Amino acid sequence: xxxxxxxxxxxxxxxxxxxxxxxxxxxxxxxxxxxxxxxxxxxxxxxxxxxxxxxxxxxxxxxxxxxxxxxxxxxxxxxxxxxxxxxxxxxxxxxxxxxxxxxxxxxxxxxxxxxxxxxxxxxxxxxxxxxxxxxxxxxxxxxxxxxxxxxxxxxxxxxxxxxxxxxxxxxxxxxxxxxxxxxxxx
Amino acid sequence: xxxxxxxxxxxxxxxxxxxxxxxxxxxxxxxxxxxxxxxxxxxxxxxxxxxxxxxxxxxxxxxxxxxxxxxxxxxxxxxxxxxxxxxxxxxxxxxxxxxxxxxxxxxxxxxxxxxxxxxxxxxxxxxxxxxxxxxxxxxxxxxxxxxxxxxxxxxxxxxxxxxxxxxxxxxxxxxxxxxxxxxxxxxxxxxxxxxxxxxxxxxxxxxxxxxxxxxxxxxxxxxxxxxxxxxxxxxxxxxxxxxxxxxxxxxxxxxxxxxxxxxxxxxxxxxxxxxxxxxxxxxxxxxxxxxxxxxxxxxxxxxxxxxxxxxxxxxxxxxxxxxxxxxxxxxxxxxxxxxxxxxxxxxxxxxxxxxxxxxxxxxxxxxxxxxxxxxxxxxxxxxxxxxxxxxxxxxxxxxxxxxxxxxxxxxxxxxxxxxxxxxxxxxxxxxxxxxxxxxxxxxxxxxxxxxxxxxxxxxxxxxxxxxxxxxxxxxxxxxxxxxxxxxxxxxxxxxx
Numbered sequence: 126x127x128x129x130x131x132x133x134x135x136x137x138x139x140x141x142x143x144x145x146x147x148x149x150x151x152x153x154x155x156x157x158x159x160x161x162x163x164x165x166x167x168x169x170x171x172x173x174x175x176x177x178x179x180x181x182x183x184x185x186x187x188x189x190x191x192x193x194x195x196x197x198x199x200x201x202x203x204x205x206x207x208x209x210x211x212x213x214x215x216x217x218x219x220x221x222x223x224x225x226x227x228x229x230x231x232x233x234x235x236x237x238x239x240x241x242x243x244x245x246x247x248x249x250x251x252x253x254x255x256x257x258x259x260x261x262x263x264x265x266x267x268x269x270x271x272x273x274x275x276x277x278x279x280x281x282x283x284x285x286x287x288x289x290x291x292x293x294x295x296x297x298x299x300x301x302x303x304x305x306x307x308x309x310x311x
Numbered sequence: 312x313x314x315x316x317x318x319x320x321x322x323x324x325x326x327x328x329x330x331x332x333x334x335x336x337x338x339x340x341x342x343x344x345x346x347x348x349x350x351x352x353x354x355x356x357x358x359x360x361x362x363x364x365x366x367x368x369x370x371x372x373x374x375x376x377x378x379x380x381x382x383x384x385x386x387x388x389x390x391x392x393x394x395x396x397x398x399x400x401x402x403x404x405x406x407x408x409x410x411x412x413x414x415x416x417x418x419x420x421x422x423x424x425x426x427x428x429x430x431x432x433x434x435x436x437x438x439x440x441x442x443x444x445x446x447x448x449x450x451x452x453x454x455x456x457x458x459x460x461x462x463x464x465x466x467x468x469x470x471x472x473x474x475x476x477x478x479x480x481x482x483x484x485x486x487x488x489x490x491x492x493x494x495x496x497x498x499x500x501x502x503x504x505x506x507x508x509x510x511x512x513x514x515x516x517x518x519x520x521x522x523x524x525x526x527x528x529x530x531x532x533x534x535x536x537x538x539x540x541x542x543x544x545x546x547x548x549x550x551x552x553x554x555x556x557x558x559x560x561x562x563x564x565x566x567x568x569x570x571x572x573x574x575x576x577x578x579x580x581x582x583x584x585x586x587x588x589x590x591x592x593x594x595x596x597x598x599x600x601x602x603x604x605x606x607x608x609x610x611x612x613x614x615x616x617x618x619x620x621x622x623x624x625x626x627x628x629x630x631x632x633x634x635x636x637x638x639x640x641x642x643x644x645x646x647x648x649x650x651x652x653x654x655x656x657x658x659x660x661x662x663x664x665x666x667x668x669x670x671x672x673x674x675x676x677x678x679x680x681x682x683x684x685x686x687x688x689x690x691x692x693x694x695x696x697x698x699x700x701x702x703x704x705x706x707x708x709x710x711x712x713x714x715x716x717x718x719x720x721x722x723x724x725x726x727x728x729x730x731x732x733x734x735x736x737x738x739x740x741x742x743x744x745x746x747x748x749x750x751x752x753x754x755x756x757x758x759x760x761x762x763x764x765x766x767x768x769x770x771x772x773x774x775x776x777x778x779x780x781x782x783x784x785x786x787x788x789x790x791x792x793x794x795x796x797x798x799x800x801x802x803x804x805x806x807x
Contacts, residue, residue, distance in 0.1 A: 130741075130742060131742075134742045134744075138481060138485075141485070141488075145488055145503075148503055149502075151503075151505070152495070152500060152501075152502050152503075153500045153501075154500075155498040155500055162767060162772050163763065163764050163767060164498075165495035165496075165497070165498055165500050165502060166502075168491065168756075168759075168760045168763075169488070169491050169502065169503075172484050172487055172488050172491070173488075175480070175484050176481060176484045176485065176488070179477055179480055179481050179484070180481065182477055183477050183478065183481065186477070229531075229534035229535065229741075230533070230534045230535070230537055231534065233533045233534055233536075233537060234530050234531075234533050234534045234737070236533075237529065237530055237533040238530065238730065238733075238734060241526075241709065241713075241730050242727070242730060244713070245713065245717075245723060245726050245727055245730070246723075248717070248723075249723060253714070253717075257710045257714075260706070260709075260710065261706045261707065261710060264705075264706035264709065265702050265703055265706050267533065268532070268533055268536045268537070268701065268702035268705065268706065269537075269702045270537055271537075277702075281703070284703060285706075288707055288710075289710075292710070292711075292714070295361075296360065296361075296714065296718075300360075300361060300363065300364055302360050302363055302364070302714075302718050303718060303721060304714070304717075304718065305717070
């Protein structure tokens with residue numbers, strides 16, 4: 126794995142632990158329960174200390190180890206039958222490599238999160254049903270290959286419409302679950 | 312006990328709606344188990360809002376059917392697509408795929424289904440007989456005992472998940488930190504709320520679980536879907552069960568051993584199917600007369616993996632029901648389900664809600680049988696479902712999860728925190744930090760802290776009170792030992 130990422134994540138944990146520890150000073154200590162050694166701030170402080178120490182260790186470890194040369198191509202599970210049969214450890218390593226070396230389209234991921242948040246906020250204004258419909262169409266398009274987007278727009282709209290209407294009736298009428306409604310009362 | 316059981320049978324099996332829901336739940340569970348990227352956890356998360364207004368028995372019966380279907384469904388894609396549908400079926404790929412390549416996919420699937428069924432029934436039987444007895448023991452548990460068991464669970468999950476123990480403990484601690492947000496136990500002071508009313512009750516478990524698993528998975532899919540190809544499943548033909556009676560008998564020893572492994576792993580809090588299938592596979596290989604054949608396509612591998620992961624189901628329910636401590640991540644979700652219906656799992660569960668518990672037992676048995684029916688009857692349908700493009704399926708899943716998170720308390724905050732935890736889960740996974748310890752840390756922190764402080768109060772600030780309670784001391788020491796052993800393992804693996 127990327128050594129730089131390792132070091133950065135260890136530092137991030139250090140910062141989190143430190144900030145969390147400082148934040149424990151905002152906790153009001155109740156002296157009515159002074160009988161016990163532990164107050165409501167004790168466990169948080171212990172947790173922060175443990176995390177801090179571990180993050181330091183992790184930082185030290187990640188600085189020392191050199192990341193092995195990683196090929197970016199995904200490798201298929203090795204199916205050749207060897208004399209010793211399947212090497213479980215090797216299979217797990219290959220499966221893990223598959224997981225981590227798949228190239229991530231970061232733009233898509235960020236957009237997904239943004240759309241999700243917009244969808245949530247919009248829900249309170251225009252209601253669950255309409256917001257879900259719009260969101261589903263958008264998200265389906267986002268997850269469709271660019272070349273197929275025009276072709277798949279109509280099926281996406283139809284599917285989202287059907288799904289949203291079904292959900293509305295299922296949850297609102299049949300199951301009695303309260304959903305946010307917009308200006309049109311649904 | 313027999314009477315309660317019979318009453319439950321009448322209540323559950325005699326109610327057509329209940330049967331229908333269990334049937335449906337099992338089928339949906341299998342779908343979620345089969346589609347890589349979706350798991351039983353997500354299925355339960357999605358169905359929680361559906362069960363809101365059902366009775367407790369009905370609701371939880373539906374949820375456990377999803378569990379059973381979800382664990383069983385993984386073998387379909389493991390064998391036909393060489394991709395485990397859920398982490399519980401990773402080891403099924405090792406021999407399942409070669410079998411499929413040899414043209415014996417039908418045999419692999421048949422074996423997988425039947426032994427999944429047997430594994431599930433084994434786990435359920437163990438659960439039905441062990442849980443009530445264990446509950447009578449845990450009834451006597453006091454603060455120190457609960458503290459010690461949660462300590463033990465935390466050390467176990469931190470040391471056993473993933474290869475990196477340090478990272479495991481780090482995420483466990485991080486999970487606990489998130490759990491401290493809100494009102495403190497014992498004295499009720501606000502912690503880390505910074506004046507925000509919403510944070511006073513802390514983060515909702517549903518938001519954390521669904522966000523960490525479902526939303527992060529969706530984010531992963533969003534990142535890779537544009538480049539991935541559609542699945543092409545191998546063709547297969549199945550006649551009857553797909554394998555001979557002789558083959559069946561030859562696997563019984565393997566199956567029993569794997570079921571015991573699955574049960575044991577399930578009972579251990581925090582670790583579940585993801586671990587048991589691999590462990591059972593390697594034990595089967597080590598103890599086999601022909602270890603070199605493992606990986607070339609023999610049914611032993613499939614039997615070991617699938618029996619174990621299904622036996623884990625019953626095993627994981629045991630600590631959930633008797634202690635309120637989840638046996639794996641799916642049972643963590645089920646814990647949320649129980650709480651949603653106003654039921655607190657733990658030793659008093661059998662006293663106060665015995666009818667629900669026995670109803671769940673019966674539902675699980677019925678669900679296993681339905682699983683057999685679904686799998687053999689509708690296998691082609693499931694394969695078709697596997698072909699449903701991800702870009703349609705996942706947005707629908709998000710909407711349903713969001714619905715659940717929001718509808719739980721009618722708070723937008725819960726839905727937003729779900730997304731936030733999704734981002735956190737995604738980032739943690741990318742950085743190779745394991746997620747199960749986070750969940751367990753989050754779920755157990757309350758029990759851990761509350762009981763530690765209570766124990767200290769009872770014993771006037773003396774930690775020695777722990778050692779006056781033999782069971783508590785035993786678990787505590789076991790936790791320390793497991794921690795030290797894992798440190799040793801870390802040292803030797805670094806030296807290697």
